[in-house]
Amino acid sequence: MNQRRKFIKTSALIAGSTLLNPYVLPKAFATGDDVIKIALIGCGGRGTGAVFQAFDTGYNIKLVAMADVFRDRLDGSFAPIFQKYGKDKVDVPEDRKFIGFDAYKEAMKEADVVILTTPPGFRPDHFAEAIRQNKQVFMEKPVAVDAVGIRKVLQASKEAKEKKLNVVVGLQRRYQDNYKETIGRIQDGAIGDIVSGQVYWNDGGVWVNQRTADMTEMEYQLRNWYYFNWLCGDHILEQHVHNIDVMNWVKGSYPVKAEGTGGRFTRTGKEYGEIFDHHSVTYTFEDGSVILGECRHFSGAHNRVDESFQGTKGRAYMNAGNRGQLWDAKGNSLFEHDGKGNRNPFQTEHDELFKAISSGEYKFHDTDYAAKSTLTAIMGRAATYSGKVVSWDDCMASELNLMPDKLGWSELPKSLPNEEGFYPIAVPGKSKMI
DSSP states (O other), rough: OOOHHHHHHHHHHHHHHEEEEEOOHHHHHHHHHHOOEEESSSSSHHHHHHHHHTTTSSEEEEEEEEEEEEEHHHHHHHHHHHHHHHHTBBBOOGEEEETTTTTTHHHHHHSSSEOOOOOOGGHHHHHHHHHHHHHHOEOOOOOOSSSHHEEEEHHHHHHHHTTOOOEESOGGGGGGGGHHHHHHHHHTTOSSSSSEEEEEESSOOOOOOOOOOOOHHHHHHHTTTOOOOOOOOOOOHTTTTTHHHHHHHHHOOSSSSEEEEEOSSSSSSSSTTTOEEOOOOEEOTTTTTEEEEEEETTTTSEEEEEEEEEEEEEEEEETTTTTEEEEEETEEEEEEETTTTOOOHHHHHHHHHHHHHHOOOOOOHHHHHHHHHHHHHHHHHHHHHOOOEEEEEHHOOOOOOOSSSOOOOOOOOOOOOOSSSSOOOOOTOOOOOO
């Protein structure tokens, strides 16, 4: 049995076993007579949006606690949530607005479900604490920034399975109709075995937050978190992980090695911290198939965010704009998803999570594939930063820990600027990244 079919069969067995062993939630949830209390951990734009989506599921949900390291971020999130939904849905008095690096622990105590939307570097500790406190979880991707964090997430994942706690991860293509229908046909053999592919996230880049004179180094990096690896992991993790996850989903397995190139070509200023502005990675799978993963931040250049695959009997194309297409080896159309009736996948992942919770079911456990797709992106980053061929096993075993030794406003992250304000940048051929 090839790896793809073995993966599919194993996934089906796991899904079947969860249905036979539903998590017994409090009776009130199952009957819909009581409120499902949620806590928001990380009060940026994504966290605010996730609360909107939770409320828009239509279930009896109330926001009861919020946590962030910055008071202004919490206030900036609370205001639009309260304005839109009012006191009937938002019950977060001052004593349940928690500020600081350990604020998440207290906020979680108030809730049945936690929404984890801080910068990714904090995700392993926050997820582990949520599971320790027996909470259902929605968390954003990626789920870690280094292999040390991945191992912590996988350990917490094991505990979550034992406790039958639902976990949904914001790799929303898994909940997107055109992807589900197209990949389902691929897994049924419509285009044969996948032998090659190309997955892209090429765009002009994202926001920048400038340093001000009153900021400590810790505050500056937290405010400008996208450009520091201990917080973001580089855009190969923060954005390209979506396409990488589609690659792994289509293959039904994970690559055994990665090699590639990358660097800084257009985004070279000190405000861009330590990350690259382009990565091009060749991923090789155990069956010998090879898939290219490419991402870049070049303003004014051609944008492309999609996935293509070639099989022994045909080819496939998908993108986030609701397209999904299959052709046979002669170019004849086998399937086309035109986007009509496509549900909003960001909303769907919350709809399905809260449906399971309200009905007392244990149905969702996205953690393992999210962690392994995140590790695939980490492996790609290690390859482009170092210029070396990086194996899955070596990457998974890496002891490189990007997190600061201590968290506090006067503490220093591990990556620091020189006298001119520039941060150390990885040099392929010289830098060691695992």
